[in-house]
Amino acid sequence: MTVSAIEFSRLGPPKLHLFAMKCETCQALSPWWERSHCYKCGGDTLTESELAGTGEITNYTVVYYPPREYVGQEPYVVGHIMMDEGVTLPAPVMGVDPDAVEVGTRVAATLRRMKLGHEGDIYYSYKFVVDDDPAPRKKAPAATRSAVRKPAARKAATPTP
Amino acid sequence: MKVGVLGIGKTPHKIQHEKSLKDLAVEAGRKAMNDAGVSPQDIQMLYVGNVGSVGFNYENSTGLMVAHHLGVVPAGAVRVEAACGTGAWALHLGCVAIASGLYDTVMVLGCEKMNDLATVEGTSIIAQAADSKEEYFSGLTFPSGTALTARKYMQTYGVTEEDLAHTSVKNHYYGARNPSAHLRFECTVEEVMKSAKVADPLKLYEVCPMTDAASALVLCRPEILESQPNRPQVFVTATSMASGTWYQATDTLDDGYNLFAGPAARAYEMAGVTASDIDVAEIYNSFAIQEPLGIEGLGFAKRGDGWKGAKDGSTWLDGKVAVNPSGGLLCKGHPLGATGATQAVDVIEQLRGVAPEGTQRKDAAIGISACRGGPGSVGAIHIYQREG
Numbered sequence: 001m002t003v004s005a006i007e008f009s010r011l012g013p014p015k016l017h018l019f020a021m022k023c024e025t026c027q028a029l030s031p032w033w034e035r036s037h038c039y040k041c042g043g044d045t046l047t048e049s050e051l052a053g054t055g056e057i058t059n060y061t062v063v064y065y066p067p068r069e070y071v072g073q074e075p076y077v078v079g080h081i082m083m084d085e086g087v088t089l090p091a092p093v094m095g096v097d098p099d100a101v102e103v104g105t106r107v108a109a110t111l112r113r114m115k116l117g118h119e120g121d122i123y124y125s126y127k128f129v130v131d132d133d134p135a136p137r138k139k140a141p142a143a144t145r146s147a148v149r150k151p152a153a154r155k156a157a158t159p160t161p
Numbered sequence: 162m163k164v165g166v167l168g169i170g171k172t173p174h175k176i177q178h179e180k181s182l183k184d185l186a187v188e189a190g191r192k193a194m195n196d197a198g199v200s201p202q203d204i205q206m207l208y209v210g211n212v213g214s215v216g217f218n219y220e221n222s223t224g225l226m227v228a229h230h231l232g233v234v235p236a237g238a239v240r241v242e243a244a245c246g247t248g249a250w251a252l253h254l255g256c257v258a259i260a261s262g263l264y265d266t267v268m269v270l271g272c273e274k275m276n277d278l279a280t281v282e283g284t285s286i287i288a289q290a291a292d293s294k295e296e297y298f299s300g301l302t303f304p305s306g307t308a309l310t311a312r313k314y315m316q317t318y319g320v321t322e323e324d325l326a327h328t329s330v331k332n333h334y335y336g337a338r339n340p341s342a343h344l345r346f347e348c349t350v351e352e353v354m355k356s357a358k359v360a361d362p363l364k365l366y367e368v369c370p371m372t373d374a375a376s377a378l379v380l381c382r383p384e385i386l387e388s389q390p391n392r393p394q395v396f397v398t399a400t401s402m403a404s405g406t407w408y409q410a411t412d413t414l415d416d417g418y419n420l421f422a423g424p425a426a427r428a429y430e431m432a433g434v435t436a437s438d439i440d441v442a443e444i445y446n447s448f449a450i451q452e453p454l455g456i457e458g459l460g461f462a463k464r465g466d467g468w469k470g471a472k473d474g475s476t477w478l479d480g481k482v483a484v485n486p487s488g489g490l491l492c493k494g495h496p497l498g499a500t501g502a503t504q505a506v507d508v509i510e511q512l513r514g515v516a517p518e519g520t521q522r523k524d525a526a527i528g529i530s531a532c533r534g535g536p537g538s539v540g541a542i543h544i545y546q547r548e549g
């Protein structure tokens with residue numbers, strides 16, 4: 001993926017903090033890229049909402065053939081992280097064995113070097129590591145999505161290959 | 162709706178270093194015109210499906226280039242693009258052009274030349290059919306994004322990797338018998354399971370190759386085809402399109418299901434048929450998991466059961482419905498802009514009774530093609546029927 005230096009000036013800095021977009025109409029949270037339209041209710045006004053940085057892995061893959069900027073990091077784990085505020089983000093998960101990733105693992109965000117861009121630009125952003133203090137922490141409780149945080153659902157059966 | 166299929170043509174689907182994008186397009190276009198018995202000057206409008214020539218080949222305005230080299234100038238020509246649904250979108254526009262009454266004879270052509278670049282470069286271009294700057298910032302790719310869908314399916318329905326491997330076994334059985342296919346070998350469940358990991362849980366035999374190819378159709382008003390009763394009387398009887406989500410991270414299994422179920426329901430109504438009437442189906446499967454999802458979306462199996470037909474035989478050639486007797490994208494490869502047109506050509510060959518030996522569904526009279534594109538962004542359904 002190629003971006004110009006000008007585009008990097010737009011894309012890079014927002015990745016230095018961890019946030020979701022909150023719908024002004026229905027309060028639902030969406031990933032940072034949903035700046036125009038709420039997919040849940042059709043609302044057209046979304047504002048940035050900081051995330052505490054903790055969540056759990058609900059789904060994952062292990063990438064063996066990476067895009068150009070990630071070459072050398074493979075194999076690496078990319079998880080779907082259900083943040084405690086109730087929004088799912090895709091993000092790299094560090095320090096876990098690619099053959100032993102477990103759905104339900106508590107993880108915490110950490111600022112890391114993400115990748116080397118086409119023009120030598122270095123992206124920093126949030127990756128996730130296994131959380132040493134796995135009590136859920138909420139920065140901004142989102143009542144609309146609290147149902148997804150039922151503890152019983154956390155250890156959903158993972159089919160073992 | 163009723164649109165006549167006057168002619169079809171396709172190039173081999175494989176790596177073709179000796180041919181350019183325009184060589185491939187001219188080859189498929191001429192085959193379709195020869196089959197139709199028309200000359201370039203009979204074509205009144207040309208729709209060229211192509212996804213990435215500006216990246217793969219450093220060429221743009223593909224529709225105009227193909228118009229010139231096929232000799233259809235001064236007829237109107239345009240490039241059509243909708244990610245992996247591109248070829249199907251070109252077909253949709255061709256059908257609309259005929260059905261509107263504005264044109265008598267049009268050409269639909271899909272083409273892609275993917276192997277001029279190294280794989281890692283090609284992969285970057287393919288990633289541009291998603292939000293490669295934001296969602297794929299996380300290190301995701303098309304295969305790994307789809308791998309997340311596969312695991313979600315496994316989690317939801319309690320399905321194993323071995324269960325899903327049967328889909329590749331079926332596709333490769335038929336791909337080995339399709340002379341136009343890119344990958345022509347049979348494989349077992351064990352071999353699928355042992356093939357190299359691409360994006361866990363997806364393995365190499367569950368992923369399509371990058372392919373160079375073109376396919377074309379000449380469409381006409383139904384009366385034109387009906388006035389030539391010595392030609393195969395195959396008609397497109399439904400065309401139905403939908404859009405869906407642009408992100409795999411937030412795409413649910415419901416989103417994926419609706420991407421086909423919505424346009425399929427409209428298409429069945431348009432053609433006046435039901436899912437149980439379908440003899441043969443070409444369903445998009447650039448990754449194996451997309452075939453069971455498509456089978457469910459088209460109503461051939463209930464949700465969570467789409468993978469079973471490849472195991473129990475009901476989606477094999479003599480089963481309830483023959484799914485991907487061409488070998489699917491898993492074996493034909495996925496020349497992005499050509500794929501939707503190739504699916505149409507393959508279904509039409511089935512209805513004409515001229516599919517390759519060992520892949521012909523007996524007495525096929527009603528067929529369907531289902532193409533998808535983007536992370537979950539394009540759903541495209543066409544139904545075809547033979548008369549007489």
Ligand SMILES: [Zn+2]
Nearest residue numbers: 023026038041
């Ligand atoms: Zn909303």
